Amino acid sequence: MNRYLVIFLGAVATVTFAFVVLIGLPEVQLAGVPAPAGLAPYTASQAEGRALYTSLGCYYCHSQQVRTPSFGSDSARGWGRASEPEDYVYDRPHLLGTMRTGPDLMNIGVRQPSRDWHYLHLYQPRAVAPFSVMPSFRFLFVLKDQAEMGDEIVTTPPGLVPAGKVVVAGPKARALVDYLLALKRDYDPHAVAGGAP
Amino acid sequence: MTTVPLLYEDSPPPQVAAGERIEADRSTRRPVLLFFHSAVVWLLVGSALGLVASLKFQFPDWLAGQALWTFGRVRTAHLNAVAYGWASMALVGVAVWMIPRLVRAPLHRPAAAMAAAVGWNLFLVLGIGAVLAGWTDGLEWLEIPFPIDAIVAVAGGLMAYSVLMTVARRRTKHFYVSVWYALAAMVWFPIIFVTANLPVWGGVGQAAVNWWYGHNALGLWITALSLATAYYLIPKVLGRPIRSYWLSLVGFWALAFFYSMNGIHHLIGGPVPTWLITVSITASVMMVIPVAATAVNFHTTMLGRFGTLRHSPTLAFVVAGAMIYTAVSLQGSAEALRTVNRVTHFTHFTVGHAHLGVYGFASMILFGAFYFIVPRLVNWEWPKPALIRWHFWLALSGIAVYFVSLTLGGWLEGARMLDAAVPFGDVVTATKPYLVARSVGGALMLAAHLVFAYHYWLMVRRRGPERAEPAWSEARAAA
Known part of the structure; x- marks a missing residue:
């Protein structure tokens, strides 16, 4: 066997071995993780909001994974119980995240159930959290002279929008907030519908 | 000048070797220049996007009117432009230039390598455009959408075909360590991607x-090709063989085995x-073995020759990069604990x-490689040696400011985050001064790149004063 083949086959062998250990074995171990009874699949609107969350890159600054109390202050901060693989059965792509430039959002729907708060926070984060470095997502909203039938009006503090104008949540903002409010992992992750845990 | 039998026990006589190098360089000139031109453009685009993303922490309402310019998209465009545009295209360019010299055979089908460069650019333009559009x-x-990925898969295939066939037609019995790294990288990257x-x-x-891929894109692709480059340039510039063949063997196989399991x-x-x-x-900690083997090899080859740094821009950049490689790798092992x-x-x-890894290590080595290779491609010396000094110090101070500020700021951020008594808002507020410093570091790097790109442009247009001696060689003459 010549050196060319040694390098070629050696390269293939090492990366394949790593694949088997790091991906193959966990896939086998996690195969058939059951959906918890307390977790519903995303509705159409929530799924649309999730796609928007992904495309705007929210997950670069917000994680969706709560660590165990032995490994950080996550639960003490009120971010919820430690996350389990079962919590992610409907997630494609996964949005676990690697940064907490902003807080973890695994349970933002539990912590902050107000639609109005979310609308204002997305429209101008610094109106509700003065220290915030989050971008404003005002392009998801419409500035109108007068609200129309069926519009969701955003309650804004004085001075944020010009006098005589109202801020209305566009369809994308509504979907995004539908998704954020669905982030509630407060059920028992091991309780499976109709079966023993 | 004495000719040191540099790399092989089966080296040809010097006159034959020189002829073969000319033949090899002639075969790679056009594809390598195309890869290099593209890389320089992506470097400018990528670092400008990075600075915009960083400034958004100071001015979160700046450019907030459109989804296109939101942080989550600009940041992503930055990463893809610098990782797949600048670093990958420059590294492939270096590998394409280096391999024919090392295996003593002209590049097989340069047109395939040219097509690969065109395809790679198409992938980046469409992919980064897609990311910005949402x-x-x-x-x-792995943000770039699946159908667009197919373009780079084809481009990569053409590239690998050209390189692997060149190696198959080699005139050497022996493979130098740079060839192992470059070949392995070209096998690894398509598999993981x-x-x-x-x-x-x-x-x-x-x-x-996701993270098996993410870390391997760094470890088995960017790192492997950067080490291949450093292993070529350090002995080449010094005219002195690498310290230990055995250590480079240990370093290569330990990297292959452990790095692939870090993710x-x-x-x-x-x-x-x-x-x-x-x-x-465990694998991350075991990385100490290949890193130490490579570090001992690089640094003991340099031992007693540090004076050379003053009259070789290539060596100044490459040695800085090699030292940072040792540091960033040991930091990475510690960080995994x-x-x-x-x-x-x-x-x-x-x-x-x-950033210390991709910039301080990989990009610094790449800059050094440009200063060595481009004169041999365009048959012209770097016209303004002073600009190389500006480039070096701006780049080095930029990454230093960037790294120190985020390391301190990040550690404070993490320590405060662990204490549930500190409100989240206070954690964010505490990081702000460090994020300002990060923007300063980023601006210095962008300035370095503007200097470099301007000089590169002069170079490929063969503008500026014609110089008979390589840049910085006056320092050697003075000594």
């Missing part, structure tokens, strides 16, 4: 795939099986580490 696969390092992009993954398993340290504390995380932590990771995970500390 079409993404939603996975860090295609595997990770298969649309079959989901849930937490997908997170494992899951990005999920420490996360909802994946604990044994899996432990495997990756649970006790350290508990603090640094989810903070800007990680961002500082990533």
Whole structure:
């Protein structure tokens, strides 16, 4: 066997071995993780909001994974119980995240159930959290002279929008907030519908 | 000048070797220049996008009117432009230039390599455009959508064909260590890229795939090709063989085995099986072996010759990069330990580490490679040696400011985050001065790149004063 083949086959062998250990074995171990009874699949609107969350890159600054109390202050901060693989059965792509430039959002729907708060926070984060470095997502909203039938009006503090104008949540903002409010992992992750845990 | 039998026991006589090098360089000139031109453009685009993303922490309402310019998209465009545009295209250019010289055979089918460069650019333009427009696969390092990925798979295939066939037609019996790294990288990258992009993954398993890929894109692609470059340039410029063949062998195989299993340290504390995380932590710590082997090899080859740094821009950049490689790798091993990771995970500390690797290590080595290779491609000396000094010091001070500020700021951020008594707002507020410093570091790097790009442009247009001697050689004459 010549050196060319040694390098070629050696390269293939090492990366394949790593694949088997790091991906193959966990896939086998996690195969058939059951959906918890307390977790519903995303509705159409929530799924649309999730796609928007992904495309705007929210997950670069917000994680969706709560660590165990032995490994950080996550639960003490009120971010919820430690996350389990079962919590992610409907997630494609996964949005676990690697940064907490902003807080973890695994349970933002539990912590902050107000639609109005979310609308204002997305429209101008610094109106509700003065220290915030989050971008404003005002392009998801419409500035109108007068609200129309069926519009969701955003309650804004004085001075944020010009006098005589109202801020209305566009369809994308509504979907995004539908998704954020669905982030509630407060059920028992091991309780499976109709079966023993 | 004495000719040192540099790399092989089966080296040809010097006159034959010189002729073969000319033949090799002639075969690679056009594709390598195309890769290099593209890389320089992507460097400017990528670093400008990076600075915009960084400034958004100081001015969060700046450019907030459109989804296109929101932080999550600009940041992603930055990463893809610098990782797949600048670093990858420059590294492939260097490999294409280096391999024919090292195997003593002209590049096989240069047109295939040219087509690969065109395809690679098409992939980047469409892919980064897609990300900015909101079409993404939603996975860090793998954002560019699946159908567009197919373009780079074809381009990579053409590239690999040209390189692997060149090696198959080699006139050497022996492979120099740079060839091992470059060949292995060209085998590894297609495997990890295609595997990770298969649309079959989901849930937490997908997170494992994501980080297996993400870390291997650094370890088995960018690092492998950067080490190949340093292994070529250090002995070449010094005219002195690498210290130990045996150590380079240990370094290569230990890197292949351990680096490929590092990825899951990005999920420490996360909802994946604990044994899996432990495997990756172990592999991350074991990286000390290849890193130490490579460090001893590089640094003892340099020993007693540090004076050369003053009259070789190539060596100044490459040695800085090689030293930073040692530092960033040891930092990475430490960062994978649970006790350290508990603090640094989810903070800007990680961002500082990533930039020290891709910039301080890989990009510095690449800059050094440009200063060595481009004169041999365009038959012209760098016209303004002073600009190389500006480039060097701006780049080095830029990454220093960037790294120190995010390392300190990230550590403070993590320590405060662990204390549930500190409100989250106070954690954010505490990081702000460090993020200002990060923008300063980024601006210095962008300035370095503008100097470099201007000089590169002069060079390829053969503008500026014609110089008979290589840049900085007056320092040698004075000595």
